[in-house]
Amino acid sequence: HIVIATPPQQTYDLLPKGNSLCPLIEHIKMEPQWVLLLAVRSSTELKIDSAQHPNIKSISPEHVKRGAKPDDSVQYYQVQAGEEWSQETINWERTRVESYLLSEFEALCEQKIDIIVSHLHRWLYSLPSNTPIDNKENYLTCSEKIHLSGDYLATNQSRHGLECAYLSGISVAKQI
Numbered sequence: 001h002i003v004i005a006t007p008p009q010q011t012y013d014l015l016p017k018g019n020s021l022c023p024l025i026e027h028i029k030m031e032p033q034w035v036l037l038l039a040v041r042s043s044t045e046l047k048i049d050s051a052q053h054p055n056i057k058s059i060s061p062e063h064v065k066r067g068a069k070p071d072d073s074v075q076y077y078q079v080q081a082g083e084e085w086s087q088e089t090i091n092w093e094r095t096r097v098e099s100y101l102l103s104e105f106e107a108l109c110e111q112k113i114d115i116i117v118s119h120l121h122r123w124l125y126s127l128p129s130n131t132p133i134d135n136k137e138n139y140l141t142c143s144e145k146i147h148l149s150g151d152y153l154a155t156n157q158s159r160h161g162l163e164c165a166y167l168s169g170i171s172v173a174k175q176i
C-alpha cells in the first residue's frame with residue numbers, strides 16, 4: 001500500500017500519469033494565506049472583534065489553548081488573513097503585509113497594546129478549496145492500492161482543520 005498525505009497539488013504531481021485518482025483531485029486546491037503571529041504584553045484579556053473585517057478571516061487567542069504555556073502577562077494571537085486578500089497580496093513585500101496586518105490588529109483592539117514580537121508566515125498551501133462536496137469516506141483509493149489522505153478530503157461546512165486530517169488518516173488506516 002502507498003499512502004500519499006500531501007496537499008492535493010503535490011499529490012497530483014506524485015501520482016502516476018493517468019491514474020484514476022488524478023481527475024478526482026485535479027480541481028481541489030489549497031489556497032495561500034498570510035498568517036501573523038503576535039506576542040502581546042497585557043494583564044487583561046484583549047477584546048477583539050474581527051468578524052466584520054474585510055481582509056482578516058480570524059484572530060485566534062493561542063494562549064488559551066490546552067497545553068499553552070501560561071504566562072499571565074503575555075498573550076499570543078494568530079491573525080489569519082482572508083483568502084481573497086491573501087491571493088491578491090501574496091507577492092507583496094513581507095514588510096508591507098506585516099505592517100498592514102499589525103495596524104489592522106491594533107485598530108481592532110479596544111485598548112492600546114504593547115506588541116513584544118511578531119512573526120509573519122506566508123502559507124502557500126493553507127486553506128482547502130473546491131473540496132469534494134460529499135466524500136463520506138474521507139479518503140480516496142484506487143485498485144493499485146494507492147490511498148490519498150488529508151484534511152482536504154474530509155472538510156465540509158461543519159468541520160475543518162486538524163479534525164479532518166485526523167478523520168481522513170484514521171479512515172485510510174482502517175481501510176488498509
Ligand SMILES: Cc1cc2nc3c(=O)[nH]c(=O)nc-3n(C[C@H](O)[C@H](O)[C@H](O)COP(=O)(O)OP(=O)(O)OC[C@H]3O[C@@H](n4cnc5c(N)ncnc54)[C@H](O)[C@@H]3O)c2cc1C
Pocket residue numbers: 005006007010035123125126149150151152160161162163164165
Ligand atoms: C496557520 C495555520 C493555522 C492552523 N490552525 C489550526 C487550528 O488552530 N486548529 C485546527 O484544527 N487546524 C488548524 N490548521 C489546519 C491544520 O493545520 C490542517 O488541517 C492539518 O495540518 C492538515 O493535516 P494534513 O495531514 O492533511 O496536511 P499537512 O499537515 O499540511 O501535511 C502535509 C505534509 O505534506 C508534506 N509535503 C508537501 N509536499 C510534499 C512532497 N512533494 N513530498 C513529500 N511531502 C510533502 C508537507 O511538508 C506536510 O508535512 C491551521 C493551518 C494553518 C496553515
